[in-house]
Amino acid sequence: MAEMTVIEAVREALREEMERDPAVFTLGEDIGARGGVFLATEGLIEQFGAERVIDTPLAEASIGGVALGAAVNGMRPVAEIEFGDFIWPAVNQVIGEAARVRYGTQGRRSAPLVLRVPYGGGVRGGLFHSQSIEVAFAHQPGLKVIAPSTPYDAKGLLKSAVRDDDPVIFFEHKRTYRLVKGDVPNGDYTIPIGQADVKRAGSDMTVVSYGLVMHYCLEAAAALAEEGVDVEVVDLRTLRPLDTDTVLESVRKTSKAMVVHEDTKAIGIGGEIAAVIADEAFEDLDAPVKRVAGPEVPAMPFSPLLEAEFMPSAEKIATAMRELAAY
Amino acid sequence: MLSEQTSPNNPETNSRPAGSAENDAGPPTLNDNDLLEMYRTMVLSRVLDQRIWQMNRQGRAAIVASAQGHEAAQVGAIRALDPERDRFYIYYRELTTMLALGITPLELLLGFLAKDGEPLSGARQFPLHGAIDRQRCDIVSFSNVVATQLPQAVGVALADKMRGEKRVTVAYFGDGASSMGETHEAMNFAAIHRLPVIFFCENNKYAISVPLAQQMNIESVATRATAYGIPGIEVNGFDPVAVYEAVGAAANRALAGDGPTLVEAVVERFLPHTSDDDDTRYRPAEDLEGIRDLDPIPATEKLLRASGALDDALDQEIKSAAQKIVNQATEDAENAPFPEPHDFYDQVYAPGSPGDQS
Numbered sequence: 001m002a003e004m005t006v007i008e009a010v011r012e013a014l015r016e017e018m019e020r021d022p023a024v025f026t027l028g029e030d031i032g033a034r035g036g037v038f039l040a041t042e043g044l045i046e047q048f049g050a051e052r053v054i055d056t057p058l059a060e061a062s063i064g065g066v067a068l069g070a071a072v073n074g075m076r077p078v079a080e081i082e083f084g085d086f087i088w089p090a091v092n093q094v095i096g097e098a099a100r101v102r103y104g105t106q107g108r109r110s111a112p113l114v115l116r117v118p119y120g121g122g123v124r125g126g127l128f129h130s131q132s133i134e135v136a137f138a139h140q141p142g143l144k145v146i147a148p149s150t151p152y153d154a155k156g157l158l159k160s161a162v163r164d165d166d167p168v169i170f171f172e173h174k175r176t177y178r179l180v181k182g183d184v185p186n187g188d189y190t191i192p193i194g195q196a197d198v199k200r201a202g203s204d205m206t207v208v209s210y211g212l213v214m215h216y217c218l219e220a221a222a223a224l225a226e227e228g229v230d231v232e233v234v235d236l237r238t239l240r241p242l243d244t245d246t247v248l249e250s251v252r253k254t255s256k257a258m259v260v261h262e263d264t265k266a267i268g269i270g271g272e273i274a275a276v277i278a279d280e281a282f283e284d285l286d287a288p289v290k291r292v293a294g295p296e297v298p299a300m301p302f303s304p305l306l307e308a309e310f311m312p313s314a315e316k317i318a319t320a321m322r323e324l325a326a327y
Numbered sequence: 328m329l330s331e332q333t334s335p336n337n338p339e340t341n342s343r344p345a346g347s348a349e350n351d352a353g354p355p356t357l358n359d360n361d362l363l364e365m366y367r368t369m370v371l372s373r374v375l376d377q378r379i380w381q382m383n384r385q386g387r388a389a390i391v392a393s394a395q396g397h398e399a400a401q402v403g404a405i406r407a408l409d410p411e412r413d414r415f416y417i418y419y420r421e422l423t424t425m426l427a428l429g430i431t432p433l434e435l436l437l438g439f440l441a442k443d444g445e446p447l448s449g450a451r452q453f454p455l456h457g458a459i460d461r462q463r464c465d466i467v468s469f470s471n472v473v474a475t476q477l478p479q480a481v482g483v484a485l486a487d488k489m490r491g492e493k494r495v496t497v498a499y500f501g502d503g504a505s506s507m508g509e510t511h512e513a514m515n516f517a518a519i520h521r522l523p524v525i526f527f528c529e530n531n532k533y534a535i536s537v538p539l540a541q542q543m544n545i546e547s548v549a550t551r552a553t554a555y556g557i558p559g560i561e562v563n564g565f566d567p568v569a570v571y572e573a574v575g576a577a578a579n580r581a582l583a584g585d586g587p588t589l590v591e592a593v594v595e596r597f598l599p600h601t602s603d604d605d606d607t608r609y610r611p612a613e614d615l616e617g618i619r620d621l622d623p624i625p626a627t628e629k630l631l632r633a634s635g636a637l638d639d640a641l642d643q644e645i646k647s648a649a650q651k652i653v654n655q656a657t658e659d660a661e662n663a664p665f666p667e668p669h670d671f672y673d674q675v676y677a678p679g680s681p682g683d684q685s
Contacts, residue, residue: 025489051489057519062478062512069482072467073414075489077482089508093478097469104469105458106449107674141675144682165677194681241682 004184007177009151010040010116013158014078016188018048021076024162027054028063028080028116037082038118038177064090064115068098068167071113076162084119084171085128091136098167099142113168114161120173120212120262122311126302132211132263132294137169138239144193145239147171149214151182153237156191164193171239173212180215196243198250202232205256205324207317208247208273210236213262219314220321229325239269244276251281256324258290260317265293287327292320354407354575357568359636365406365567366627366637367645369398372423373624374649375432378657379422379439383602387661388439390453393598394422397529399623400592402427403570404497404527407578414465414487414496416480418473419455420529421499428464432653436660443666450666474500474507477526481513484522484587495581497525497574503534505548514589518555521586525577528589529564531596536609549591557587564592565623595621 004012018024025048026041032055035042045053056063060081067077081087087094094115101111121130138145144166148154154172161168199214200221209217214235221231232250236243251257257277259270274289292312294300300310376395382388394401401423408415410428417424425435430446437445438454447468448457459466468476480498487494504510505528517524528548532539545551552559558580562573570592577588595618599606631637672684 057512057515059512059515061509062481062516065475065478065509065513066482066485066516069479069484070486070489071482072479073483073486075486092472092475092509096472097475097479101469102674102676104448104452104456105467105674106451106670107678108447108458108460109467109469110677141682144676165680166682192681238681 001183001185003181004151005178006148006151006154006172006180007038007040009155009184010158010172011042011044012184013155013162014041015044015047017078017159017162018044018052020188021162023074024076024078025052025054026078026080027056027067029056029058029082031055031080036080038174040080040116060086060088060090061093064093064098067113067115068093068101068111071111071167072101072109076112078114078116078162080116082118083129084117084133085131087117087133090115094167094169095137095140095143099140102166103142110165111167112165114158114170115168116170116172118174118177119171120175121300121307122175122212124302124304124307125174125300127299130300132261134169134171134239135263135268138269140240142167143240144168145171146193146237147173147210147239148237149173149176149211149235150180151184153191153197153235155184156189157193157237159188160190160193163190168193171211175212176215191237194238194241194243196246197235197237198232198246199235200231200233202230202254204230204254205258205321206232206234206247206250206254207258207260207321208234208236209260210239211262213260213312213317216312216314216317217260220318223314223318224321224325227322229321231321242272242276244280247273247276248280251277252284255284255286256327257285258292258320258324260292260312262294262312264296265291266296268293287324290320290324292317352576352579353572354579357406357571359631359634361406362568362627363631363636365402366624366631367649368402368423368427369567369624369627370645371432371649371652372398372402372426374653375426375435375656376422378653379436380598380602382439382657388602389441390602391439392419392601394420396531396595396597396618396622397564398423399567399627400529400564400570400594403567404574404592406567406571407575408495408497410464412494413578414480414483414494415467415499416476416483416496417455417466417468417499418476418501418504419453419468419471420501421455421468424499425455425466428466430459430466432656433659436656437663440660440663441665442660442663444663449670473504474509476500477504477510477513478516480524481517481522484517484524485520488520488522493582495523495525495578497527499527499529501534502528502530502532502539502542502548503537505551506534506542514551514555514557514587517587518557521584523581523584524587525574525581526587526589527574528591529594530591531594533596533600533610535600535604536606547591549589552589557589559589559591561591561593564594565621565626567623567627597622
């Protein structure tokens with residue numbers, strides 16, 4: 001067991017998977033000598049060489065397309081999209097093509113690729129380095145979408161993603177990279193895709209979240225505990241397929257539910273979770289399902305007070321928790 | 328790098344070895360029997376194509392993108408490749424390619440009629456889309472979106488190179504797809520890594536309704552190869568032997584580790600873009616005049632007759648055999664059932680994996 005950051009956990013998972021399976025290789029912008037703009041691939045080119053750590057041209061469509069072709073032809077590519085905000089040229093290859101390979105060929109081909117996507121704000125990234133874009137991918141059947149919040153989950157889930165036989169979009173929140181530390185077992189372990197995790201057990205309300213703001217939920221829950229409100233925090237970890245069983249089990253226990261995400265609210269993950277709860281656990285509810293999410297502006301602004309206005313914070317979440325507790 | 332251009336539709340350049348500017352070794356010279364076999368495939372493709380078009384007009388086939396006018400280019404290219412060794416990332420106009428790779432008229436008709444047992448997608452997709460069982464032949468066409476297959480083919484070739492396998496991956500596309508950004512990205516990536524890819528452009532001079540002059544400010548797609556530091560070869564796509572030689576040279580380069588080649592086969596589209604298109608709205612009558620005089624099928628017939636490889640009796644036998652095969656395939660395809668939705672949820676995800684609903 002060692003304490004490490006999220007970025008170190010990602011790097012260790014990549015290194016171990018590349019050591020384990022010669023079919024695993026990585027490609028992306030600046031991932032070689034530079035080690036990636038966030039240093040996720042630092043040291044990999046020295047260990048595995050330029051043939052398995054491929055610096056690509058600045059061309060996301062071909063990063064997606066080349067990864068897809070290699071995956072269809074028996075390799076296990078892990079492509080890095082430098083910033084999630086830059087992913088759109090690759091969407092044709094990912095949502096358009098990779099997600100449909102298995103279905104559109106009746107299983108005659110599959111696309112076991114991983115796209116690692118740094119995303120999210122609170123890093124002074126402005127409108128084009130802060131976006132939460134996971135819902136666009138989580139909407140697409142055929143893809144699996146993962147968004148871990150801790151080093152332990154990041155390592156175990158990235159290993160599962162590499163070994164999975166379907167295309168996986170792996171969202172890494174940039175602000176968690178160095179901010180969030182945690183214990184990670186030495187050596188090999190995996191965490192199953194599609195399983196949420198109760199990060200804090202509680203009896204008075206269920207808060208469903210993922211990514212950076214899941215930590216803000218834990219902070220807020222600690223504050224509420226001092227006020228006598230016992231909050232359960234469910235970390236989704238996987239956004240497709242959703243682990244609705246864990247969410248519903250928690251809601252049936254607490255009878256109150258809230259969803260927290262950094263992405264904007266409308267037509268989002270929170271709406272989907274709320275709908276699932278309404279469909280399956282309506283009679284267990286003592287209050288309407290509450291959502292805390294990003295505001296309805298196109299993306300997160302640059303200047304600090306404007307950025308803070310956008311970001312869900314522990315304080316904003318705690319306020320919402322108090323409202324829900326009082327309902 | 329040089330871009331060798333032969334003049335399309337000029338008989339004097341029809342059989343000029345392509346790629347000679349690179350001093351590449353060409354493929355073995357074709358004999359009369361080879362050409363006769365190619366002729367058989369072209370005739371079968373034409374008869375089948377006409378039948379499918381007819382069935383569309385009868386309301387029995389929902390959609391068809393005809394290969395009429397592309398047959399010589401497609402049969403010539405496959406002749407230079409190895410169906411067991413190589414990988415084929417085709418696009419929607421590849422009826423002759425499919426026949427040349429051994430896919431049967433019945434299997435193709437099952438696709439056009441969206442019937443059970445269709446071998447690429449189980450009729451989940453448009454005709455000619457999906458993938459053939461890999462053990463049989465690595466033919467792939469994942470989508471209708473043009474040019475997406477180019478970077479995919481590059482990734483396929485990258486995987487072969489990483490494993491040290493000697494294979495050629497062919498990415499088929501049209502002049503329309505040559506305008507897509509992914510075409511540029513694919514050629515650039517393949518050139519950087521010297522990957523065993525042939526970019527095979529069938530230039531029929533129209534992107535649906537948009538003529539070449541409004542698609543590009545150059546005479547030949549092949550000249551773009553210069554931008555990637557790879558050979559670009561323009562050949563007369565009505566001459567199956569010229570196409571065979573160009574693709575053969577490109578395959579030899581790929582197998583020797585010398586990287587990708589852009590081959591542009593200049594052809595004509597005898598029919599509208601698809602059965603849903605009306606080319607009289609945009610294609611001048613004079614544009615179509617004379618094109619059918621250049622039809623590669625009668626031209627090949629003439630060549631074979633001149634060399635004594637074909638006489639009336641044999642030609643009659645070839646044509647009636649094609650008719651018979653297509654008639655039987657039509658009957659069998661019509662009698663086949665539509666697929667039931669019993670496996671509707673299968674293969675969204677790997678069987679047994681998270682999210683699997685089968």
